[in-house]
Amino acid sequence: MPARHWRVAGRRWLRYADPMAQQRSILIVGGGTAGWLTAAYLARALGQRAAITVLESPGIGIIGVGEGAFPTIRTTLRHIGIDEARFVREAGATFKQGVRFDDWLHSPTPAGRHRYLHPFDAPYQAEGTDLVAHWLLKPASAREPFAEAMTIQNRVADAVRAPKHSGEGDYDGPLAYAYHFDAHRLAALLRARAVELGVRHLEGELRGVETGEAGIGRVHTDAHGALTADLYVDCSGFRAELLGRALGGPFRSAKAHLFTDRALACKIAYDRPDTPIESVTTATAHEAGWIWDIGLQHARGLGCVYSSAHLSDARAAEILRAYVGHDRFDARIIPFEPGWRETQWVGNCVAVGLAGGFLEPLESTGIVLIEAAAAMIAEFLPFGGAVSASASRFNALMGARYGAITNFLKLHYCLSRRPEPFWRDNADPASIPDTLGAMLAEWRHRPPSRFDFLVGTESFAPFNYQYVLYGMGFETDLGQDAGGGADAAHAERLFERIRSFGRQAVAELPEHRALIRQIGEGV
Numbered sequence: 001m002p003a004r005h006w007r008v009a010g011r012r013w014l015r016y017a018d019p020m021a022q023q024r025s026i027l028i029v030g031g032g033t034a035g036w037l038t039a040a041y042l043a044r045a046l047g048q049r050a051a052i053t054v055l056e057s058p059g060i061g062i063i064g065v066g067e068g069a070f071p072t073i074r075t076t077l078r079h080i081g082i083d084e085a086r087f088v089r090e091a092g093a094t095f096k097q098g099v100r101f102d103d104w105l106h107s108p109t110p111a112g113r114h115r116y117l118h119p120f121d122a123p124y125q126a127e128g129t130d131l132v133a134h135w136l137l138k139p140a141s142a143r144e145p146f147a148e149a150m151t152i153q154n155r156v157a158d159a160v161r162a163p164k165h166s167g168e169g170d171y172d173g174p175l176a177y178a179y180h181f182d183a184h185r186l187a188a189l190l191r192a193r194a195v196e197l198g199v200r201h202l203e204g205e206l207r208g209v210e211t212g213e214a215g216i217g218r219v220h221t222d223a224h225g226a227l228t229a230d231l232y233v234d235c236s237g238f239r240a241e242l243l244g245r246a247l248g249g250p251f252r253s254a255k256a257h258l259f260t261d262r263a264l265a266c267k268i269a270y271d272r273p274d275t276p277i278e279s280v281t282t283a284t285a286h287e288a289g290w291i292w293d294i295g296l297q298h299a300r301g302l303g304c305v306y307s308s309a310h311l312s313d314a315r316a317a318e319i320l321r322a323y324v325g326h327d328r329f330d331a332r333i334i335p336f337e338p339g340w341r342e343t344q345w346v347g348n349c350v351a352v353g354l355a356g357g358f359l360e361p362l363e364s365t366g367i368v369l370i371e372a373a374a375a376m377i378a379e380f381l382p383f384g385g386a387v388s389a390s391a392s393r394f395n396a397l398m399g400a401r402y403g404a405i406t407n408f409l410k411l412h413y414c415l416s417r418r419p420e421p422f423w424r425d426n427a428d429p430a431s432i433p434d435t436l437g438a439m440l441a442e443w444r445h446r447p448p449s450r451f452d453f454l455v456g457t458e459s460f461a462p463f464n465y466q467y468v469l470y471g472m473g474f475e476t477d478l479g480q481d482a483g484g485g486a487d488a489a490h491a492e493r494l495f496e497r498i499r500s501f502g503r504q505a506v507a508e509l510p511e512h513r514a515l516i517r518q519i520g521e522g523v
């Protein structure tokens with residue numbers, strides 16, 4: 001085993017590759033968000049330990065949707081070494097502070113619409129007081145909406161403010177946030193960064209695959225002949241050229257729980273160049289699904305997500321037109337099958353991104369799963385021996401992650417009181433995964449806890465579940481005597497502090513579009 005050298009630089013340990021250490025060749029097939037993010041991540045993490053090549057077909061292109069991320073993206077971009085201003089400029093990014101849900105609990109009525117926010121900031125914690133419990137103990141009629149009571153982010157987002165000032169550090173700010181971006185520009189930026197990090201870029205099409213005992217033997221391309229590698233990463237999108245087509249990895253459908261399987265996507269230009277840009281994704285429920293509405297720098301990205309078993313394509317187009325308010329746009333239909341490959345790493349081949357699976361666009365979990373897979377591959381890749389040594393661990397963790405996300409997404413649907421067949425089918429206990437059903441029963445008498453979730457398999461924190469549960473009017477009964485008295489008075493003072501901090505933040509934080517402009521101008 002070759003020696004490895006370690007040195008302390010600042011507060012970080014740096015690992016230097018021993019020139020004698022075994023270098024792994026990695027071939028990534030596919031140059032979408034999955035391919036280039038994985039390439040840049042591995043190049044940064046593995047350094048000289050890996051020689052990485054990306055093969056992508058400009059002719060086939062990328063899916064070009066996936067315009068929203070989760071706060072984990074900040075850690076990933078920092079690791080890759082892209083500074084925030086470059087990211088905002090080159091990926092056309094805006095800030096995302098959470099997801100606002102309109103009409104999910106019930107359809108609009110003359111009395112009004114139901115709305116709640118799933119903000120990214122955790123509930124305020126101070127002085128050892130459990131504010132969630134105090135909120136739950138109040139009579140429903142005396143409560144502010146959960147997110148509004150627990151965090152200042154609700155007020156900041158409602159006022160169309162940014163989550164930070166331009167002077168704040170890279171990927172830092174007083175509030176948790178993620179981004180919206182142009183998927184094509186993101187892939188181009190990740191490609192540029194990966195190439196800066198030494199990744200070899202080949203343009204061409206994979207035309208055939210030879211399999212062997214190890215998994216993939218070699219791949220044949222139109223422009224570069226046959227290519228071989230120690231590890232093959234399948235980032236070829238829904239085509240799943242390696243893990244799916246060549247190795248026949250079985251697909252596990254999530255259709256019994258998640259019904260949406262189509263999206264009708266389009267872009268709508270802003271009326272004026274100074275139209276305020278929302279800093280949350282708006283998710284508006286309709287009779288058989290929901291519509292995403294994302295504020296990008298130069299346009300809004302919209303998509304009508306629906307279940308083809310409950311809604312025709314023509315009706316989906318009508319719903320999208322009614323939402324937009326005109327029909328002067330082109331939309332394209334993107335079909336998908338919610339589910340994942342049961343075995344994501346087979347021998348010398350691992351799938352990342354859509355090739356490994358996709359559940360649905362809600363809560364932007366596609367890129368979250370790519371980030372998790374890339375980080376796991378980087379840490380599991382052995383310094384010697386077979387590349388597949390940790391494959392079964394990877395498969396167990398990724399499978400559990402898909403299962404946990406299925407639960408989280410289903411939570412958004414199954415609490416709805418909407419009357420349409422799509423929503424009634426979603427509330428049918430038979431469609432609720434057993435693990436979610438069991439947690440919902442427990443949450444009737446206590447809120448979600450960090451011990452509900454297995455470390456390494458969960459993408460969301462207990463508070464993410466709490467925002468959705470209590471946003472959707474779920475009741476957790478803590479009994480009559482779990483608070484009150486001086487403690488309750490103290491909690492009220494903290495709730496007032498949140499309101500006052502919220503007002504202050506709205507007064508001080510920049511308007512969202514103004515921050516984007518400042519970053520664009522390098523101010």
Ligand code: FDA
Pocket residue numbers: 029030031032033034035055056057058059060061062063064065066067068069183204205206207235236237238239241263303334336352353354355358360361363364365366367368370
């Ligand atoms: P993608 O299809 O983009 O790339 C595949 C690559 O493989 C391309 O470069 C292609 O050319 C290449 N390729 C394929 N076959 C080849 C061959 N034979 N030879 C050579 N190259 C080949 N996620 C998220 O986090 N937030 C969100 O808001 C959304 N929204 C969303 C909406 C909808 C409707 C869908 C369907 C998906 C999302 N997603 C999402 C998921 C997100 O789009 C997805 O995770 C990323 O774009 C990654 O896509 P891939 O890179 O896996 O595939």
